[in-house]
Amino acid sequence: MKIASIPVSICLSMLWTIWLFSCEGRKENAEDLKDKDNGWGIPSEAALLQQPEFDSAGLAQGKALYDIYCWACHGETGMGDGAAGGAMGSQPANFHSEAVQAQSSGVLFWKIGEGRGTMPAFADVLTDEQRWYLVAYIRHLGSGKAEVESAPGPxxxxxxxxxxxxxKVAPRAIRILYERERHRLWYVTFEGEVFRFPLDRPYEVEKVLSVEDHGISRLQGAALHGNTLYLTGNIRVNDNKGTTGWMMRIRWDKDQPVVSKVFSTVEYGTTNTPFDHGWSATAISPDEKYIYVVSGSRTDHGEVQDNLGAYPGSRDEPLTARIFRIPIDAEDLLLPNDIEELKAMGYVYAEGLxxxxxxxxxxxxxxxxxxxxxxxxxxxxxxxxREGHHYGYPWVMGGMETPQQFPGWHPDPENDPFLNTAAVARLDDFYNDPGFAKRPQGVVFTxxxxxxxxxxxxxxxxxxxxxxxxxxxxxxxxxxxxxxxxxxxxxxxxxxxxxxxxxxxxxxxxxxxxxxxxxxxxxxxxxxxxxxxxxxxxxxxxxxxxxxxxxxxxxxxxxxxxxxxxxxxxxxxxxxxxxxxxxxxxx
Known part of the structure; x- marks a missing residue:
C-alpha cells in the first residue's frame, strides 16, 4: 500500500547529506546485536540491511511520513514526548538517545516494520521505500542538528x-486557568508543574508547585475556586503496570500552599497504550457545591487491554469512561472500582463518555x-x-455503532473502509470478540x-x-x-x-x-x-x-x-x- 506523496520544503546542507550517507556503512555483528536486542528478537540479518541513498527530497518524504505516523507519540523533535505517548508505561523511544543512534539503519528499518508492544507494526502499512525514508528522517532528528520548521503562527x-x-510556556503544558480576584493566569504541565503570572505582566511568571508538592505525576486536570487550586491526574503503581486516580486540593494561606487530598481510587490496570486516558477534565459547579471530574476510557473501543498480561481480561472499568461528581469539601475519599458502590455513594454523574x-x-x-x-x-x-444519562461508549461513538460488539464481525481492511489505514498498524486491537460487553438493559443512549x-x-x-x-x-x-x-x-x-x-x-x-x-x-x-x-x-x-x-x-x-x-x-x-x-x- 502506498500513500500520496506530500511536498515538504526542507533545506539541507551538503555536509549533512554526506554525514547521513556515511551512517549507512555502519554494521553490527551478532554479539553487538544481542546486546542491543532488549527483548525485540531481532534477526541477525536485520543488521546487514543497507539503506538506499536518498537526496534531500527523500528526507522530505521521511518527514512527511513521520508527521503522519510517528509525531503523536515520539514528539515533534523525536524526543519521545508526544502527547499520545504520555499514557504509556513504556515511553516512546527518544531518537536522540545513544541507544537509538548506535543501532544500524537495518535494525531501525526492521523495528519499524515489526513493531512490539505499544509500538505498531508498519510492514503492512508502509512500503519498504517509505520505511527507509523514515529511517533517514529518524537519523536526521537524532543528530541534534535538525531544525524544526517554524510555522507562521496562528x-x-x-x-x-x-x-x-x-x-512562551514550559514544555508539555496541559491546562490554563483564570483567577478573577487577582487577575492572574495559571497553567499546569503534564509532569506536575504549576505556574502563575499577572495577566498584564506575563514576564513575571513564577513556578509555584512541583510534582513533589502534590504527588500527581501524570497531571491532566485543574480547576480554580477562589484561592484554592484542584489538581487531577494519575499515579502509577504495581511497577508501572497499574494506576490510581487522584485529586488534590491546594489552598493558599498567606501565600503558602496547604495541600490535602480530595480523593484517590483503588488500583486498577493501565493499558500501556495511547488509549489509557486517565483522570482529566475538572470543573466547579455553578452553585460551588461540587467538583465534576472526567475519567477517560482505558481502551480504544471496549476491547481487552491487559497491559501485556498484567491484568488479564481487563477492558474498561467502573472507574473509567465516566463523569464523576464529588462534594467540594470532600476529604481523603477512596473511590472503589465497583459501579454499584460508586452509584450508591452518589458519585457517578454520567456514563459512556x-x-x-x-x-x-x-x-x-x-x-x-x-x-x-x-x-x-x-x-x-x-x-x-445530564445526570444519569448514558452516552453510548463503547457501543456507540459519533452516532455509529462499534462493530466489534457484534459476535460475527471480522475486521477486514479491504472491505471495511472505516478501518482507517493508519489504524491498520494496530489491527490487533480490532478482532472477532464474542466476549465484548453486552449493552446495559433498558438504557437509552443519549x-x-x-x-x-x-x-x-x-x-x-x-x-x-x-x-x-x-x-x-x-x-x-x-x-x-x-x-x-x-x-x-x-x-x-x-x-x-x-x-x-x-x-x-x-x-x-x-x-x-x-x-x-x-x-x-x-x-x-x-x-x-x-x-x-x-x-x-x-x-x-x-x-x-x-x-x-x-x-x-x-x-x-x-x-x-x-x-x-x-x-x-x-x-x-x-x-x-x-x-x-x-x-x-x-x-
Whole structure:
C-alpha cells in the first residue's frame, strides 16, 4: 500500500547529506546485536540491511511520513514526548538517545516494520521505500542538528478576530486557568508543574508547585475556586503496570500552599497504550457545591487491554469512561472500582463518555463535553451532559455503532473502509470478540449534538465508505470530523462577547489532518479554533450546533480560557521547544 506523496520544503546542507550517507556503512555483528536486542528478537540479518541513498527530497518524504505516523507519540523533535505517548508505561523511544543512534539503519528499518508492544507494526502499512525514508528522517532528528520548521503562527479567518502572541510556556503544558480576584493566569504541565503570572505582566511568571508538592505525576486536570487550586491526574503503581486516580486540593494561606487530598481510587490496570486516558477534565459547579471530574476510557473501543498480561481480561472499568461528581469539601475519599458502590455513594454523574477531555458549564448551569472517539472512523462527539444519562461508549461513538460488539464481525481492511489505514498498524486491537460487553438493559443512549456546519463536518458514508462533506449534502452529522480531538471548550456564559459571538462557545481541534494518518483521509485542516453556535431543539430535547473555523495555525492547542473579550489559547509543546499562549481578541 502506498500513500500520496506530500511536498515538504526542507533545506539541507551538503555536509549533512554526506554525514547521513556515511551512517549507512555502519554494521553490527551478532554479539553487538544481542546486546542491543532488549527483548525485540531481532534477526541477525536485520543488521546487514543497507539503506538506499536518498537526496534531500527523500528526507522530505521521511518527514512527511513521520508527521503522519510517528509525531503523536515520539514528539515533534523525536524526543519521545508526544502527547499520545504520555499514557504509556513504556515511553516512546527518544531518537536522540545513544541507544537509538548506535543501532544500524537495518535494525531501525526492521523495528519499524515489526513493531512490539505499544509500538505498531508498519510492514503492512508502509512500503519498504517509505520505511527507509523514515529511517533517514529518524537519523536526521537524532543528530541534534535538525531544525524544526517554524510555522507562521496562528492566523485569524474571520473579521472581528485578532490573534497575537502572549508568551512562551514550559514544555508539555496541559491546562490554563483564570483567577478573577487577582487577575492572574495559571497553567499546569503534564509532569506536575504549576505556574502563575499577572495577566498584564506575563514576564513575571513564577513556578509555584512541583510534582513533589502534590504527588500527581501524570497531571491532566485543574480547576480554580477562589484561592484554592484542584489538581487531577494519575499515579502509577504495581511497577508501572497499574494506576490510581487522584485529586488534590491546594489552598493558599498567606501565600503558602496547604495541600490535602480530595480523593484517590483503588488500583486498577493501565493499558500501556495511547488509549489509557486517565483522570482529566475538572470543573466547579455553578452553585460551588461540587467538583465534576472526567475519567477517560482505558481502551480504544471496549476491547481487552491487559497491559501485556498484567491484568488479564481487563477492558474498561467502573472507574473509567465516566463523569464523576464529588462534594467540594470532600476529604481523603477512596473511590472503589465497583459501579454499584460508586452509584450508591452518589458519585457517578454520567456514563459512556470515551474521553471527555474538556467539560464546561453554560450560563444556565448546563454541562457540556467535547469527546474523542477511537481509531475506527467514527465522528467525534459533543454532548449535553445530564445526570444519569448514558452516552453510548463503547457501543456507540459519533452516532455509529462499534462493530466489534457484534459476535460475527471480522475486521477486514479491504472491505471495511472505516478501518482507517493508519489504524491498520494496530489491527490487533480490532478482532472477532464474542466476549465484548453486552449493552446495559433498558438504557437509552443519549445522542451527541447534530452539527450543521459549515466546518468540521466531514464524515465517512456508511453505504459507500466515501468521505463526504455534510454541508454539500445539506445534512448534519454527529458531531465533528473524525479524529479531530476537540479540546479547550469554553462558553461565554456571562454574555460578554460582542455581536454574533455573544453567549456562544469555542473549541480547539488539537489534531491536524496533514500531520495525522487517522485524520488525513478527511481533511488537511485542524489545529484550529472553532466557533460553536448552540441552539436548543425541543423536538430532539438536545442542542443543535453550527460550527465555523475562526483561526488556524496553532501547534498542538490543548486548552483555552475566556477572559472578558479575550480567549487565551495554550499550546502543549514538546520537551525541547515548549509551547505558547496566544491571545485571541474577539471584537
Amino acid at each position: 492566523q485569524a479567518l474571520r473579521e472581528g478576530i485578532k490573534v497575537e502572541h502572549w508568551m 470515551r474521553n471527555a477531555f474538556d467539560i464546561e458549564f453554560d450560563g444556565q448551569g448546563n454541562l457540556f463535553a467535547v469527546v474523542n472517539s477511537g481509531d475506527y472512523d467514527q465522528n467525534e462527539d459533543m454532548f449535553w451532559v 445522542k451527541g449534538m447534530d452539527n450543521y456546519g459549515p466546518d468540521a463536518n466531514k464524515f465517512r458514508d456508511t453505504a459507500t465508505g466515501k468521505v463526504m462533506d455534510a454541508s454539500d449534502l445539506k445534512i448534519p452529522i454527529t458531531t465533528f470530523t473524525p479524529h479531530s480531538s476537540p479540546l479547550g471548550l469554553v462558553i461565554d456564559r456571562e454574555q460578554k462577547l460582542p455581536g454574533p459571538y455573544k453567549g456562544t462557545a469555542f473549541t480547539l481541534r488539537y489534531t491536524k489532518g496533514s500531520k495525522s494518518g487517522l485524520m488525513k483521509p478527511f481533511t488537511e485542516l485542524g489545529e484550529d479554533l472553532l466557533h460553536l453556535e448552540m441552539s436548543y431543539n425541543p423536538e430532539k430535547d438536545n442542542y443543535d450546533l453550527r460550527t465555523t473555523r475562526v483561526a488556524e495555525g496553532f501547534s498542538q492547542p490543548v486548552d483555552a480560557v475566556l477572559v472578558d473579550n479575550d480567549l487565551f489559547v495554550l499550546e502543549y509543546g514538546g520537551r525541547q521547544r515548549g509551547g505558547n499562549i496566544w491571545k485571541v481578541s474577539i471584537e
